[in-house]
Amino acid sequence: MPFFDTYDIVFARGGTAACIIAGRLAQADPSLKILVTYQAESWALTLNLPARFLNSLIKGHTVSHHRSVQSKALGGRSVCVPSACCVVGGGSAVNFMIYTRPAASDYDDWAKLGNPGQWGSESLIPLARKVETYQEPSGNPSVHGFSGPIKVSKGGCDTNIGREFLETAAPQYDKDREASPSADLNDFQTINVYAPWHKYIDSQTGKRSDTAHHFLYNLANFILDPSESKHNVHVSTNLRVVRRNSRAIGVEYVAREDMNSEHRLQPRMAYASRLVVLSSGAFGSGIGSAKRLAEAVDIRSPQFVDLPGVGENYNDHNLCVTLYLASEDSDCLDAIFSGDEEAIKLESDHLNNGQFRSTSEGVARGRLRASSTQTRDLNCDQPRAPEELEELGPAFKSLQAGCNLGDFHNSPTGCKTFGMNFVTAYPKACVWSGEPESGGRISVTSNLEILSLIFFVDISIAPLNVGANTNSTALVIGEKAFLLIADDLGISLKCTQATREFKGPDV
Template sequence: MVAVSPPSKAVRSFLSESIKKHHSTCHREYLSYNFQLLIIMSETKAQIDSCRPQYDIIFAGGGAAACVTAGRLAAGDPSLKILIIEAGGHTRELQEHIHPALFSNNLKFRQELFWHHVGSKSEALGGRAPIVSSGRCLGGGSSVNFMVYARAPASDLDGWEKLGNPGWGSHELIPLSAKAETFQGELKSKSGHHGDSGPIKISRGGPEETFTIGTQFLETAAAYDLERGFIEDTEDFTTCDAYGPFHRYVDAETGRRSDTAHHYVYTQEANKNLHILVKHRVSRVIIENNRAVGVEYTPEETGTSCGLQNCLKAFASRLVVVSAGSFGSPTILQRSGIASKVLLELNQVEQIVDLPGVGENYNDHNVVFPPYLTSEDLVSLNKVFCATEVTIQPYLDQWKNDGQGLLVTNGLNSGIKLRPNEKDLTVLGDSFAHLWESKFANSPDKPVLCIANIAGFVRGEEGGKNCFQMGYFVEYPLAIGHVRITSGIDPFARLDFNPRYLEHEADLAVLRWGYKRTRELARRMKCFRGEFVSLHPSFPEGSAATTREASGPVAISDPDILYTSEDDKAIDDYHRAYVSTAWHALGTCAMKPREQGGVVDPRLNVYGVKNLKVADLSIAPLNVGANTYNTAIIIGEKAALIIAEELQSTKYGE
């Protein structure tokens, strides 16, 4: 594996002047850890073609799926010359990436590790502009996410296949999930649903004392919710509506985060044909005669449009794979002339392929994390979540010593993929009734809501109070948004982005149900000491739902809180003010028939262009009822199989 050095400012200045004089340029990067760069100039087209920096495959983006696909291909055939161009930085052995519990500190203190996509102001959000963050580093979301081990229901994957995507059903994709993982712990020997020899490690992860809140949650649920049961394995692709412990992408033996960069790419240091260029952003795909032949990219440090003085090129003899995620991939295609005619004309981009679906079909999950006060003696991750460089040092020292301690866990210990019973359907109301019948009633593996408890206060300062959170997110929101460019040449320009959160009453109804359900569970847990009032709904004066601090929990047998229509409005207002992304963006380069707004076919080929594929979460045609890391891994593994098969074909590349 070879790290690619960005060209120096002096080199870029020289290149700019040469371009002005000669009107042509080419460069070849001989890449090594010594960061060498050779720039060759030529005036004739024949000379230019002969000195174009050549790779077999270029990956435009180095996120979770890209690392899986590129890593598998490089390991399978080390002679392949592969270049990964990633806009963010390296993650190798950096503590903010390898220590599981530091994910919260990254959200608050390491903003450079994320893209922050600002959406349109929305009346549905009380006039707020939503902000969706995504990973900005090698490994993408896998290097900065919450590490929740969650797998989509089998019916979701089968739904992809039914749209006209043979080979993308659960019978073919579930084995790829197992192939990627080593499942550590007791369940490994009890279930045939998990892998035991893959690069990605899954475990319960963390010291037992941090599981106390999760254990209390399960004990409370068993006593309070007599209708639903308990299960040890909540991630078998079929089980739903049962409480259980959570697992995480953490190696039980080393205490490290299990991400795709470290386990698929950084493991191949000896492979000198696998090249990685970080802190460079791909602007567009170079297309000649309807064939992708390379990419243009620009240094992240410029922060300005990709003009002649900054623009660099790399060329691929076999394939360009766009893999920059649900925001990056569609916008790269749009700047490349692949999108609707209206959008391209608006941004003065010459159209190459008319694909109106590029950038549409944006899907996500909506999440809220109401905090609750807890007893001071309960062990939580607040000491880590709100730590300074000084106060976190003892935990870093312990981790370095034995790979254990508070840094090993993400604090998400248990929960449920919840479906409504008859009583719940009444609470959800008429706005949800049609959705229930059309999507859920005949698909018992599909959850409506995911509930999880968190042993700490993930975001924000708690003013010295010990807290836990009850998170809940809508698994299949009706909200479908878009991601569009506002400049045809500037990859740094702000996007036209609208996720359309909470524009449907049914989505609000599910969140309202989630708040009521999680609050009833929280206030019966032994550690409960009241609501964190300022971060809960503002109920009308005198309401039975009023939040307050408490000396202890209510009895399991106490009646549920009765909410009035005014209380419901207060809950809805709260959600409009606080609902946010679950960091699960997908769907903007959908894999479905072209006439249905599709962008790629089942072989991940972009319609209308040869030697161009998309391989990341943007190809998901429909939403999935789970955290999306596992789905990204599956897509990466499937893409590797597809590409490897085509590379072996005599027809490929002709």
């Protein structure tokens, strides 16, 4: 016999964007009963030591690996695309913490696609400021925020290897571009400069700054244990969105406390009286073309909406990592990556501040389709136009030149370069194609007893990929969605509820 609970708002999965929305809603109206569901037992609690960011990737507990079909453009190889999986805070809890924002024109392109006034840079840059505390006193206040929950800093220290790169790469080997330790690559305008990358790291605590810690765990009315009913914001494990006829009515889940009890794996039903928010990142949303999903081997669950464009314009972003021999005294993370406990202890508070330039973004395209509940058909092959590859060429070359300098750190075997791809989005206007003016909202209001809306909010609603890493855009989407949802539900934006520094069992 299942248990039943009724909440005002139920989140199916809680990644970067979802934690912002849940946290802001709880702050705006502390009486709201909110449930955030996610799968399995991974909390962001123990993932906030920056220097160990590769651990979450390697272990595979918090990241799923999607392998593409073999691609001619990659010489017959396939790429492996990691994606946050089964962790509260999603990508913000497991990603590489690199703070890169897109050009303002990227957001303006979204507006031009039929979303005027709501999704251009004029509306979104204030939200990018709102979400952050930029811990550089020299930061330009027209583009950076100084009182938001997410902390951005240099990560604690400059490295000798990064300094040397800046001192030699541009002046000697890439005379077309400047190098400046103080240039701001994240002012939505600056391009073509060598400068340090900032990180989502709090310079005061030395810890990762993720949305789980700064929007959920620190809420005064948040608890880990939903059986303490006086609290209003809960997180629970293992879920399945349940629908009745054409409506989402809530989420079926297995509660944390049931995992080890006699009720083990007994499903509970969490009804949503006002809203279900589906926020599963680029690989998890489960929406798309009805025809394609019907073709998939074992996907039998009925669809809420038929959105044929979804998945057909997958964009990845490329990151070129150049390997070279460095002198023994270089600051690096090798000891930490190889598990040296002493080095881990020493470095526990700070991620070294690597400084390198990434190549152009968003050049590989393809498609991403569910082929069963377990597998996805990820194809990164088409169209990878020759002119796009040409764009990458000079970037590869200048990276190689910059890293293979006789007077810098010479590699006797020559420089080896390899490409890495990380998940960003499959951004063919999956939600906006239906209702551009509604900005990410799909209304399923017919004959409702309980639920009025289901809201899809994550990086996959971006109608075009951005020329940057995507966490900053997921943060902005979260802030924007909060405003839209609050407006829909008639929630006042006046914040009344206190937040606190999270004092949980972290590292």
